[in-house]
Amino acid sequence: MNETIQKAKALFAPVPRVQLGFFPTPFYKLERMSKELGVNLYIKRDDFTGMNLFGGNKIRKLEFLLGDAMAKGCKAVVTYGATQSNHAMETVSACRRCGLDPILYLTAVVQPDEKDVRANLLLDKVMGAEIHIVDIEPGETEDDAEARSFVMGAEHAARLTASGTPCYDVPMGGASHVGSIGFANGFVELAEQLDELGLNADYVYHATGTGGTMAGLHAGRKLVGSNAVIRSITVSPKNDAYLTKVQNLANQVLADLGSDLHVDRDADLHMDMNYYAPGYEQPNEKASEAIKMLARLEGLFVDPVYTGKALAGLIDHIRTGKVEQGSNVVFWHTGGATALFAEQQMLGDIF
Ligand SMILES: Cc1ncc(COP(=O)(O)O)c(C=O)c1O
Secondary structure (H helix, E strand, C coil): CCHHHHHHHHHCCCCCCCCCECCCCCEEECHHHHHHHCCEEEEEEHHHCECCCCCCCHHHHHHHHHHHHHHCCCCEEEEEEECCCHHHHHHHHHHHHHCCEEEEEEECCCCCCCCCCCHHHHHHHHCCCEEEEECCCCCCCHHHHHHHHHHHHHHHHHHHHHCCCCEEECCHHHCCHHHHHHHHHHHHHHHHHHHHHCCCCCEEEEEECCCHHHHHHHHHHHHHCCCCEEEEEECCCCCHHHHHHHHHHHHHHHHHCCCCCCCCHHHHCEEECCCCCCECCECCHHHHHHHHHHHHHHCCCCCCCCHHHHHHHHHHHHHCCCCCCCCEEEEEECCCHHHHHCCHHHHCCCC
16 A cells, blocks of 8 residues: 555544444446546445445544544534434434434424424434424524524533533534544545555545535545545535635644644635535536436436535536546545435425
């Protein structure tokens, strides 16, 4: 194995971690999509991380987040998301495995129908999580309601801790420096797989939401000295402060790992906001087309909220020449398949 990769791998050994997923996740070429698009398109199957059937990117983060929670003697975990949050559902699943009590504060971006509970919210209920639905009040934005949920969750965690049940507060999406370490580790894993195949990736595409995945990928890219351009397709509107947050998170991850390397916001980060419209958890035509294209050429599934929009961005970049024909491109499948079984208003017209 390449010496740089070996050294990078060793940096993660002392960090507290619980084993939840199955790694490395599969990595291989999508032959029929490649032929159709004129590039060498590879897929990183993080929809296969485990630990349950639905996998996804959160498992990488949760190995380190719950590792930290357990090391601190916590007995309960509070976290946040939308009512159909993949992160919330995977956190509940991971908590159950570790014997921790899961508590959710979920913002009703899509109002659940209590008589027809679906997808992740259904799984949260099956696993017996303590669920608090936070409605978006008249005059409030989605962000306002989310901010209120963070305050309620933090108060809940403080109350529990004060009464003798130490409670760990996992930020939305697991997007802390502790969680993002999981994706730095993920990029090192990819580098090893590329190395084994004798390949160089020109581009890595993924969906970005809270930014924890993006931060971790960039930290990992620095650790292995990769030249791959990481292009992050947003699933909701973002601003400059978002890029600063991602840069800071990535640099905190590098510092935590004892590295003096740095991610530079302007030189390294590439974010594209052209594919999320009309909004988070709202379908669009390009994502629906991407879902059908992957399903019909490869028999694989992406979802309408995250990976469908990221794949739509990648396909569009190839068709418009932002990715040169013949390039080696990695599509990082970050999971989210349960959204295919969510409310119709999230799905849109996919067949
Ligand atoms: C399926 C899927 N892909 C991508 C993301 C984005 O990851 P991050 O929040 O780390 O930016 C999420 C986050 O919830 C997700 O559920």
